[in-house]
Amino acid sequence: MWMCHCSNCRKTSGGTGNAILIVARDRFHWLTGEDHLVTYELRPTYSITRCKTCGTPLPAEVDEQNVYLTAGTLDDPLGVGIKTHIFWGSRADWEFDSEGVCYFDERPSRRE
Numbered sequence: 001m002w003m004c005h006c007s008n009c010r011k012t013s014g015g016t017g018n019a020i021l022i023v024a025r026d027r028f029h030w031l032t033g034e035d036h037l038v039t040y041e042l043r044p045t046y047s048i049t050r051c052k053t054c055g056t057p058l059p060a061e062v063d064e065q066n067v068y069l070t071a072g073t074l075d076d077p078l079g080v081g082i083k084t085h086i087f088w089g090s091r092a093d094w095e096f097d098s099e100g101v102c103y104f105d106e107r108p109s110r111r112e
Contacts, residue, residue, distance in 0.1 A: 001081065001082050001084075003018070003020070003082045004018050004087055012042070021074070022066050023066065023067045024067075025067055028059070037050075037052070047060070057070040057072075
């Protein structure tokens with residue numbers, strides 16, 4: 001799995017970027033939703049495909065061998081972590097843990 005930190009992925013995700021799971025095309029098949037694809041060309045070299053009903057990012061089939069899935073859209077646990085960070089030099093200046101950062105398993109009931 002890759003984590004892309006490019007400015008395009010940060011803008012389309014609204015966060016640090018997109019976690020991308022790469023699946024061989026012959027191992028991928030749609031269960032539902034294939035008829036809901038809508039593609040937006042943000043730049044000549046960058047487009048994003050989303051569900052026209054709910055806006056969820058959908059698989060970007062960008063080459064002949066692989067399908068690129070945004071990992072956050074999958075329901076089942078993956079059992080793998082990020083192995084490669086790409087466009088690390090383009091990451092947001094706030095993408096680091098501040099000193100004393102807090103971690104919560106769920107949303108805290110009050111502001112920490």
